[in-house]
Amino acid sequence: MDKRIPVTLLTGFLGSGKTTLLNKLLHNPAMKDTAVIINELGEAGLDQIFANSQISQTIESEHIADNTVLLSSGCLCCSLKNELADTMRDLFFKRSLEAVPQFNRLVIETTGMADPGPILANLMNEPVIESVYRLDAVVVTVDAAYGLQQIASQKEALKQAAVADVLLITKADTATPEQISALQEKLSAINPNATQQFVSHGEIDPMDIVDVGLFDFANKQANPQRWLRAPASGFSMGKKGTIPQAPAHDDVTTFTVYLPKPMVWSDFKSVILKLCQKHGEQLLRLKGILHVEDAPAPLAIHAVHFTPYPPTLLEGWDEDEPISRIVIIGKGIDEQAVRDMLTQF
Ligand SMILES: Nc1nc2c(ncn2[C@@H]2O[C@H](COP(=O)(O)OP(=O)(O)OP(=O)(O)O)[C@@H](O)[C@H]2O)c(=O)[nH]1
Numbered sequence: 001m002d003k004r005i006p007v008t009l010l011t012g013f014l015g016s017g018k019t020t021l022l023n024k025l026l027h028n029p030a031m032k033d034t035a036v037i038i039n040e041l042g043e044a045g046l047d048q049i050f051a052n053s054q055i056s057q058t059i060e061s062e063h064i065a066d067n068t069v070l071l072s073s074g075c076l077c078c079s080l081k082n083e084l085a086d087t088m089r090d091l092f093f094k095r096s097l098e099a100v101p102q103f104n105r106l107v108i109e110t111t112g113m114a115d116p117g118p119i120l121a122n123l124m125n126e127p128v129i130e131s132v133y134r135l136d137a138v139v140v141t142v143d144a145a146y147g148l149q150q151i152a153s154q155k156e157a158l159k160q161a162a163v164a165d166v167l168l169i170t171k172a173d174t175a176t177p178e179q180i181s182a183l184q185e186k187l188s189a190i191n192p193n194a195t196q197q198f199v200s201h202g203e204i205d206p207m208d209i210v211d212v213g214l215f216d217f218a219n220k221q222a223n224p225q226r227w228l229r230a231p232a233s234g235f236s237m238g239k240k241g242t243i244p245q246a247p248a249h250d251d252v253t254t255f256t257v258y259l260p261k262p263m264v265w266s267d268f269k270s271v272i273l274k275l276c277q278k279h280g281e282q283l284l285r286l287k288g289i290l291h292v293e294d295a296p297a298p299l300a301i302h303a304v305h306f307t308p309y310p311p312t313l314l315e316g317w318d319e320d321e322p323i324s325r326i327v328i329i330g331k332g333i334d335e336q337a338v339r340d341m342l343t344q345f
Pocket residue numbers: 012013014015016017018019020021040045111112113141170171172173174199200201202
């Protein structure tokens with residue numbers, strides 16, 4: 001079982017309801033051992049989060065409460081890249097020294113204009129971070145009334161929706177049924193692998209958005225099927241080793257490559273690295289389950305842009321049909337070239 005601290009990346013376009021959601025979450029007893037990194041330009045919304053919460057309301061420095069850090073002088077995806085890693089390291093060391101209350105989960109709330117790609121890459125790239133934290137899920141809020149328009153006009157909104165594990169449709173009370181169904185259709189086209197859920201005024205069962213990644217802590221086991229959301233079998237093969245792609249929307253495509261033969265990870269990892277190097281610019285996210293000959297259990301892999309993440313050994317988990325599969329989410333990505341690279345290995 002992976003003992004690293006799970007990280008939820010909470011993102012979503014400007015005004016889509018991130019702070020409202022975080023506020024409700026942090027008041028829920030199930031989330032009491034949560035550390036938070038908030039990246040807001042300015043401090044709007046913070047009063048709301050800290051009002052009546054068990055967290056101190058004193059805003060003295062960037063450490064606005066024991067387990068809560070505000071990064072307000074820039075954006076995590078561009079100017080504050082190093083600060084995120086430094087802050088995460090700092091929180092972890094303080095936790096080890098018992099200088100902050102023990103936390104067993106971290107939520108990072110980004111600004112509304114954040115490109116999640118560089119943030120995810122950052123989480124995966126830093127040796128200390130990678131060894132003590134693991135990405136649980138990317139949770140993205142989408143405004144029911146304005147989401148469609150924002151996705152069409154703002155590339156950040158599109159990228160946020162594309163890399164989500166969980167899409168939360170907020171403010172349904174402000175949208176017409178037609179707007180909501182058009183948005184849902186669009187989200188399914190952009191990101192068919194994400195779950196879609198409605199949230200009203202931030203009210204949500206925390207269990208709907210935490211531990212929704214690779215590990216299911218309630219059942220104390222890995223749950224890669226749910227994480228990958230690509231069927232293990234029963235797919236109808238299109239071109240060799242692939243299923244037909246979903247239609248392209250705004251240049252964002254999602255497709256799954258199936259590799260029925262077991263592989264050798266020590267060889268295949270160079271293919272993933274090459275894929276990241278060659279297609280990194282367009283590669284929003286890669287997730288996969290690999291059945292390999294040189295490890296005692298299947299491997300979960302993921303990558304963002306140019307950065308492959310070290311694989312996670314899925315100990316105690318196996319499948320009847322050992323078919324490896326890799327889900328690719330790309331923007332303007334050369335799908336055929338990616339398929340060829342993976343299948344011609
Ligand atoms: N009607 C309605 N309003 C909502 C709902 N959820 C959030 N809001 C309101 O929407 C506004 C924006 O919500 P925030 O939570 O601040 O959004 P945000 O994503 O944190 O905004 P930024 O930090 O600016 O990106 C606030 O006034 C909320 O009260 C909802 O379900 N229904």
